[in-house]
Amino acid sequence: MWTAMGVWRWRRNPLRRPTDLFEAWVALTALVCVLVVAPVVGWIAGLEVDGTLQRAAREQRQERYLVPAVVLRPAQDPIAQAGADPSAQRQTPQRTQIVAAWTAPDGSSHEGTVPAAEEPPQAGDRFRIWTDTEGRLVGRPLDPTSASSNAAVVGLAAGVGVAALAETVRRLVVRRLVHRRYLYLDRAWAAVGPDWGRAGAGS
Template sequence: MRTVLGVWRWRRNPLRRRTDLFEAWVAFAALVCVLVVAPAIGCAAGLRVDGTLQRAAREQRQERYLVPAVVVRPTPDPVVGADADPAAQRQTPQRSKIVASWTAPDGSSHQGTVPAAEEPPRPGDRFRIWTDTHGRLVGQPLDPSAASVHAGLAGLAAAFGIAALGETVRRLVVRRLMHRRYMRLDRAWAAAGPDWGRAGAGS
């Protein structure tokens, strides 16, 4: 709102100072930054991030495979210390770990400890896990829709950042101008002050 009001300092006025006109130009530049530059940069940043994430998602889908696994046995429960907080354990429950076996896309057999897909895990249960071509455990590939959401958030963050930067610069310039105006007013008052109100001083 103050940025828009600053633009109105362009209006013709016999009392308008050069600093008023400069402040109006600064306000106009900040307004253009908020309405034009920030959205443009945000859109460009969002598209660039989206392209990068979509490419990463495609590569992950090509390199990661969902393979069947079989529960061999559950792992022993970890020993909980006596000083552990039961309330904290209830708020952050730990998933059971199991020993499972699976066959990799390249035909090699593997066995390792993985999080249980169901509770309680039973030997012989079948589930699926994500692995690479050689059977090493990997995370689930990035979903394209999730990548688009992240890209949109990155674009919004970039746009808001540029807009905030423009408004911050405008405020700093206006503060500097106000400081200069007060300094000039103080000098003018100091020059007129000794004769203020004295008879024959032209007042």
């Protein structure tokens, strides 16, 4: 509001310099970018990212399966085998690794090392793991709610980025204009300064 009033005030002011009106228009443009362009860009970016993530979530739900697995035995700890310091292991606790067996959706049998579902793991315990159709271990499918949350964060970041860019450009332009004004003032003072206050000098 103040920026728009500033543009209107400078339209016919007899003391107006060309840079004053230009600065006011730059400020008004930056304000429009912050209040209009930035939200629109953030909204569009959020929708695009949300659509992409939701499609990925649907594809993952179609390609990933939660299958039952059974604990066979604890897996050998490669760090312990290498003779690492036990105190270092306590400082960086990790989930116990176990050797488990499972049957893939296509009927094939598999065996591999996976993190234990419960502590301490016991041979014969049953739990479930995510695999693809052929039984390869995969991560949990992307949750639609998480996808929407991530899209919202991206949209917010895009909007804030546009607003920050507009304000940065405005500040750079104003800084350049102020520098130019001081330059003109120095030149004008250099021209009239030596005769300032002298009788008959016209000052």
